[in-house]
Amino acid sequence: MANLKEYPRTKEGSNIGKIVVDRDLCIAASSCIAIASETFELDGESKVIVKDANIIDDDTLMMSVEACPTKAIFLFDKNGTQVFPK
């Protein structure tokens, strides 16, 4: 069973409604933090958590999750459809 943690996103004008981190897949490569340090940080277990799901724009959010070498972060649109990874 995947160890998923969900973070709702309510940013106005954004197409993305939810960020999901698979904690089993996260290996703390920190690629997402490099691109979106306002959004992501590592917790005490060296796993990525979302500290603010609304602060960055969709482009930066998409780029930060694309950069993940293990595809540990999933994005869903407002209808609950997975938009990344496709």
Added chain:
Amino acid sequence: MAKYNYLIIGGGIAGTTAAETLRKKDAVSSIAIVSDEPHPLYSRVLLSKVGILNGEKPLDSVFLKNQAWYDTNKITLISGTTATGLNAAAKKVTLSGGKDAEYDKLLLATGVHAKKWTVTGAEKKGVLHLRGLDDMKALIEAFRTKKHAILIGSGFVSFEIAEVLRSLNINTTLVMREKYYSEPVLSEAEGKMIEKNLEDHGVVIKRDMEVTEVLGDGVVTGVLLRDGTKLDCDMVLSMIGIMYPIQWLRSSGIKLNTGIVTNEFLETSLPNVWSAGDTTEYFDKVLKEPFMYGSWMNARAQGETAALNMTGKKTELRVVSFQTSNGFGNTIGITGDIRVLPGRTVINRSSPIDNSHCRLLIKDGVIVGATIINRVQELATISRLIKEEVNISAKLGEMGSAKFDLKTLVPTF
């Protein structure tokens, strides 16, 4: 002789993404991946990272797929096997070990190899490089006991390894041919920022310098530099770049240049043969010229695009390539085409207070690329401006200020 509907040469992120995409679109066709490594897919970009390379986390954490995934998806993984020849007329690939394979459609996704270091003594024990997982295992083993490293090359992998070495308290001297770090990928100002970062953490840098001989009786004990200086060390890490493994394709008649030449659909010059990943020299629809870019994200996008085209769904590759690298708390970001060519304007956006810098390359009023240090929050905006070919001519005068918000250039904002 085995025959596959889809045959993929290369088991890295490009080849494996292609296999995954093919299987999603086509549940019945046979798919095989030929990999010269004995491993399932793993994350190559992690190999040089703190946490992995210093041995903190288990090696298993680099794997992205296991054998069960290949079995479940009915993807045959022919590992530990090298492709040695291609006969496109017979639709046949010659493999090492006599296991030739026939195909209906072929994808070349071989990736790149580490450039061979040819200096005298380079074969001595203790000379190491890093490209694959087994290289990394050898480095982790060496880092347990060695105390004095000579690190060669000023690429991003060196930058990351330098942090690993210092975190393990290994004395580190960096020898680079370049006059400043990562010349000419970074500007001189940016290269100097990285150098200061390295030196602040105890890395000794020898600029405009080369190792001319590795010393030691079978085992490394030191190096001789071009200026006659001898440096003691117990390991040499040769991170001098990459080479494109295209020699095996010479006799196939496929169009080659620096890499394997394709159009924007990743079709090669041969029928039923596509190419994806670092060795692909594709026609870049954003830059409107042939382009190569070795990065994780680009290789994955190419694997997916090639697979769609192989299933008959015509899909252009349209990506703005980016990559980031971290060392000692600093981040380098690169996006798009960063070659300073004639006719291109360079705009520097520098903020000494927060030690950040951004260099924009502009061609015909449009941003084509950027290098960024500690301002990665601008990476996505710049990439979008590149992709959408936004004309920024009217704002050229203001963009040199680090305070200017690049987001105001995006039409929809």
